[in-house]
Amino acid sequence: MAKLVLIRHGESVWNQKNVFTGWVDVPLSSNGIKEALNAGEEISATEFDVVFTSLQIRAIETAMIALAQNKSSKTPTVIHDEGKMKDWTTIYNPEMEKSVIPVYRDWHLNERYYGELQGKNKAETAKEYGDEQVHQWRRSYDCPPPKGECLKDTAGRTIPFFEESIFPHLKAGENVLVSAHGNSLRSIVMFIENLTKEQVLGLEIPTGKPIYYEYKNGKLEKENK
Numbered sequence: 041m042a043k044l045v046l047i048r049h050g051e052s053v054w055n056q057k058n059v060f061t062g063w064v065d066v067p068l069s070s071n072g073i074k075e076a077l078n079a080g081e082e083i084s085a086t087e088f089d090v091v092f093t094s095l096q097i098r099a100i101e102t103a104m105i106a107l108a109q110n111k112s113s114k115t116p117t118v119i120h121d122e123g124k125m126k127d128w129t130t131i132y133n134p135e136m137e138k139s140v141i142p143v144y145r146d147w148h149l150n151e152r153y154y155g156e157l158q159g160k161n162k163a164e165t166a167k168e169y170g171d172e173q174v175h176q177w178r179r180s181y182d183c184p185p186p187k188g189e190c191l192k193d194t195a196g197r198t199i200p201f202f203e204e205s206i207f208p209h210l211k212a213g214e215n216v217l218v219s220a221h222g223n224s225l226r227s228i229v230m231f232i233e234n235l236t237k238e239q240v241l242g243l244e245i246p247t248g249k250p251i252y253y254e255y256k257n258g259k260l261e262k263e264n265k
């Protein structure tokens with residue numbers, strides 16, 4: 041049996057300002073760092089075999105801060121893969137495998153691209169375009185923000201990555217941590233839990249709160265902790 045833990049990054053400095061972020065690469069706020077520490081405490085007993093994050097610092101920081109609390113004697117280490125080395129142990133000293141948890145960063149897990157809304161205050165945007173229109177842009181499956189990605193577009197990159205790069209580790213019985221973003225994770229949760237377009241409209245993923253699944257008998261089952 042293998043465990044999958046999904047964590048949305050802790051609060052970012054633009055979450056704190058209520059600003060659309062998307063692909064803008066902002067760090068965690070001090071509250072977000074606290075959330076990452078708390079998440080780490082919560083998952084500290086789980087020994088992870090591999091970690092995946094987006095390319096964005098708020099998700100990478102969250103993973104590394106959370107794993108700093110881990111009971112494992114292994115050290116999370118970002119593998120600078122750049123596609124050149126599929127099996128990192130061939131480049132790094134194979135001995136390292138005993139002391140390292142590989143952390144892979146990949147753009148496919150980046151937050152939904154928010155297009156022209158990036159950098160705009162969410163409350164001001166709602167005043168300008170109306171609450172319902174902004175809700176559709178933020179939470180619907182197939183209504184994209186201006187020049188941005190709808191959730192379906194985001195799923196078009198997160199789900200193939202999940203199936204091709206993450207799932208095989210679960211099948212091999214490895215425990216996997218994924219540190220990503222509110223909407224890139226909504227697209228993954230929608231896929232895992234087979235949610236409808238209507239159901240995903242109401243799906244919110246809070247910052248820094250781990251979501252737990254177990255892989256057994258060929259499928260992922262949610263653990264209600």
Ligand SMILES: O=C(O)[C@@H](CO)OP(=O)(O)O
Pocket residue numbers: 055059060061062063151154178222223
């Ligand atoms: O601004 C963003 O990138 C996202 C996540 O923080 O915002 P929302 O939750 O409104 O989709």
